Amino acid sequence: MRSVIVLxxxxxxxxxxxxxxxxxxxxxINIPNRLSPPNAExxxxxxxxxxxxxxxxLHGARWSLGLAFLISVIGLAxxxxxxxxxxxxxxxxxxxxxRTTDTFLAFPDLVAAVVIAxxxxxxxxxxxxALTITGWMRxxxxxxxxxxxxxxxxxxxxxxxxxxSPVAIARxxxxxxxxxxxxxxxxxxxxxxxxxxxxxxxxxxxxxxxMPEWGTMLLDARIHMRSTPLQMIWPGLAxxxxxxxxxxxxxxxRDSLAEADQR
Amino acid sequence: MIKLVASLVLRASVVLTxxxxxxxxxxxxxxxxxxxxxxxxxxxxxxxxxxxxQVRAEAGLDGGFWSAFSGWITPLILxxxxxxxxxxxxxxxxxxxxxxxxxxLALAGLLVGIAISVPLALLATQRPGGWLDRCAVALAxxxxxxxxxxxxxxxxxxxxVQLGWLPAMGARTPAHMLLPALTLGLGVAASLTxxxxxxxxxxxxxxxxxxxxxxxxxxxxxxxxxVAPHVAVPVVTxxxxxxxxxxxxxxxxxxxxSRPGLGSFLVSAIxxxxxxxxxxxxxxxxxxxxxxxxxxxxxxxxLDPRIGERDx
Numbered sequence: 001m002r003s004v005i006v007l008x009x010x011x012x013x014x015x016x017x018x019x020x021x022x023x024x025x026x027x028x029i030n031i032p033n034r035l036s037p038p039n040a041e042x043x044x045x046x047x048x049x050x051x052x053x054x055x056x057x058l059h060g061a062r063w064s065l066g067l068a069f070l071i072s073v074i075g076l077a078x079x080x081x082x083x084x085x086x087x088x089x090x091x092x093x094x095x096x097x098x099r100t101t102d103t104f105l106a107f108p109d110l111v112a113a114v115v116i117a118x119x120x121x122x123x124x125x126x127x128x129x130a131l132t133i134t135g136w137m138r139x140x141x142x143x144x145x146x147x148x149x150x151x152x153x154x155x156x157x158x159x160x161x162x163x164x165s166p167v168a169i170a171r172x173x174x175x176x177x178x179x180x181x182x183x184x185x186x187x188x189x190x191x192x193x194x195x196x197x198x199x200x201x202x203x204x205x206x207x208x209x210x211m212p213e214w215g216t217m218l219l220d221a222r223i224h225m226r227s228t229p230l231q232m233i234w235p236g237l238a239x240x241x242x243x244x245x246x247x248x249x250x251x252x253x254r255d256s257l258a259e260a261d262q263r
Numbered sequence: 264m265i266k267l268v269a270s271l272v273l274r275a276s277v278v279l280t281x282x283x284x285x286x287x288x289x290x291x292x293x294x295x296x297x298x299x300x301x302x303x304x305x306x307x308x309x310x311x312x313x314x315x316x317q318v319r320a321e322a323g324l325d326g327g328f329w330s331a332f333s334g335w336i337t338p339l340i341l342x343x344x345x346x347x348x349x350x351x352x353x354x355x356x357x358x359x360x361x362x363x364x365x366x367x368l369a370l371a372g373l374l375v376g377i378a379i380s381v382p383l384a385l386l387a388t389q390r391p392g393g394w395l396d397r398c399a400v401a402l403a404x405x406x407x408x409x410x411x412x413x414x415x416x417x418x419x420x421x422x423x424v425q426l427g428w429l430p431a432m433g434a435r436t437p438a439h440m441l442l443p444a445l446t447l448g449l450g451v452a453a454s455l456t457x458x459x460x461x462x463x464x465x466x467x468x469x470x471x472x473x474x475x476x477x478x479x480x481x482x483x484x485x486x487x488x489x490v491a492p493h494v495a496v497p498v499v500t501x502x503x504x505x506x507x508x509x510x511x512x513x514x515x516x517x518x519x520x521s522r523p524g525l526g527s528f529l530v531s532a533i534x535x536x537x538x539x540x541x542x543x544x545x546x547x548x549x550x551x552x553x554x555x556x557x558x559x560x561x562x563x564x565x566l567d568p569r570i571g572e573r574d575x
Contacts, residue, residue: 020443099274103281106549108511111529115286115545118533121291195410199515202412203530215412222416229420243408251404 004252007245014058015065027210044234047217048224056212057234059162063213065242067124068193071131076186078132079139080178084170086140087147090234097144101137113196117205127206131196138185146178151249180257191243197241201220214239271560275553282549283339287332290538298324300536301348339546345539354543357528362547364524368443368516369509375448376455376505383452384459391464399456406453411512415446415519432521443516450512451505458501459494466493495566510548533555 014021029049036046044053104112113130120126150156150173153193159169200206201215207217214235221232298319302310305318320324326334338345344354387399420441423431430439467490475485510525517526525544532540 099277099281102274103285104279106278106282106552107545108507108548108552110511111514111545111548114514114529115533115541116289118530119290119536119538119541121294191408199410199412203515203518205533218413218416225416225420226424229424232416232420236410236416239410239413240405240408243410244405247404247408 004245004248007241008249011061011065011242015061018058018061022052022058024052024055026051026055026059028052029080035224035231037228038230044055045228045231047220047231051212053231053234054149055216057238060212060217060235061213061238063207063211064194064197064239065213067128067197067207068190071128071135071193071197072186072190074128074132075135075189076245077137078134080143080175080182080194082136083140083143084147084174086144087151088166088170088244094144097140101140104134104137108194109192113200114203114205117200120151122205122208124207127197127200130200131193135189135193139182142181142185143174143178145176146181150174150177165247181253184254184257187246187253191246191250194239194246195248196242198235223262266562267564271557275557278553279549283336283546284332286542286545287335288328290330290542291331293536293538295536305349307349330443335542342541344546347537348539349535349537354539357540358543358547361523364522365510365513365517365526368440368447368522368524369506369513371440371444372447372451372509372512372516373505375444376451379448379452380455380459383456384463387456387460388463388467396460399460399517401537403453403456403460406449407410407457411446411450411515412519414449415442415516416445418442419519439520439522443522446519447509447512447517451508454508455501455505462494462497463490465497466490467550469493472487492566496563499559499562499566503555505553506555510551 028051030046030051031049033046034048038045044057047053047056074077082097082101089097112134116130116133117126120129131259156169156173159173164172167183197206198213198215198218199218201213204219207213207216209220218232219226221235224230296315298315299310302315302318306314316325335345342355344358346352347354347357383399383402387396390396399414419431421444422429429442430436431442433439469489472485472489475489476482513524513527514529516522517524518530521527525547528540529544532538532544
């Protein structure tokens, strides 16, 4: 567990300070030096346009992790509000919200995200929109489920009888009970967002060149697989290590919550 | 029972209508003039305004959102997906061709996933916490973190480029299926192993099992009659999720291996802004999904009668 926390911390630090650690400009094209193997100057070699792969990886951390963080937090906020509205708003509101949630769950996330990002035109804005709109439903379900189970608890009923507004009840009575479970869902969605961002990048619908994003880097590297296979290893390795570290953190969090519940 | 089926079917049709509406609204609000896009795709040159207006009228785009929506949804309910806005040919036969590539791939991926995960989960749960168990859990965690597109590229690198054993691109021979199916199947295996393992462990931990054992019931009978039924419910749940994963996995895998199928169909339709084709894929996947979830809901109740009692 400790090693996982260290790993996550390292990634967060890399995403924050990575750009200053990068030895070269990630978008600096240097054709004479293209597809250079790793050496003292270019630690991981250069890509097809002679750009430094290490620098692109370090800058890419900000795109991949930063965007995934942003997307999962927006989803968390939207989903929680929608879930709490469903829990508190009575039967009709609940029915409408739950059928809407089912509708959005009715296609595979990635297919929907590809369609939305592709139709709106490739770019960071459509990427964020596509992944947010396909990523709020799990939070909503969890928030609604826990919210419904609290609806008739003594302290909630009393707060309602005391004339507290639904918003205040949501803020002071629901949110504290929701946070642990929502955090676990959030770690899972954060990891998924990293995978989806790079998948969209790989399909050409995500972050646009020359910006370095790990999926886009893989797309570039794929063409030169035969001559420089190593170029393809690094971005993939970065994605896998990040996702693995976040997933393991989520697992550990869930286990400790389950333990706390039993006590 | 009839009431239950009716309410589930009603729910499914509400969801499908919502999906159709959401898809159509997205494409309606897409940047750019759809009539201009169709005219450009059809005539591939600068087109005068009259031609664009004619195309707009032909495609039923001149009457506003609701008239265009009903012009699309009415034939759709009768099973007509319309014509490609680029080639003018019917979408349905092309969609069937695409499916005839994607479904065998998804099935092969599922089989690979089952062939790996079932023995692995059974071996791992022989001694929970043992080295084999910990290896299986570690493999499953890593497998869940590897994106299909990277795994596919690594497999191509190893088996097609370095060793030269298997073909990587296209779908000409059955051998072309091996690497894509393996890519898809390894991803399925990772999540299936996790669920099977925890399902088996949970089912084994039930309080009444020691009583059977002491009464002298054979171990094989206990696992068949008392452990297996309890594993079935989580496995069915995951199967539903796996089918989702298979569909989106197949889309990625087809692009990596340059295979024809729904993935390439969808990506090329988006790039050509051929919206009838895009709509067809979205509606198809929604129908598949909703139907599968409906079946799973019913299957649950057959497998575990307690579920029906809790929420009817």
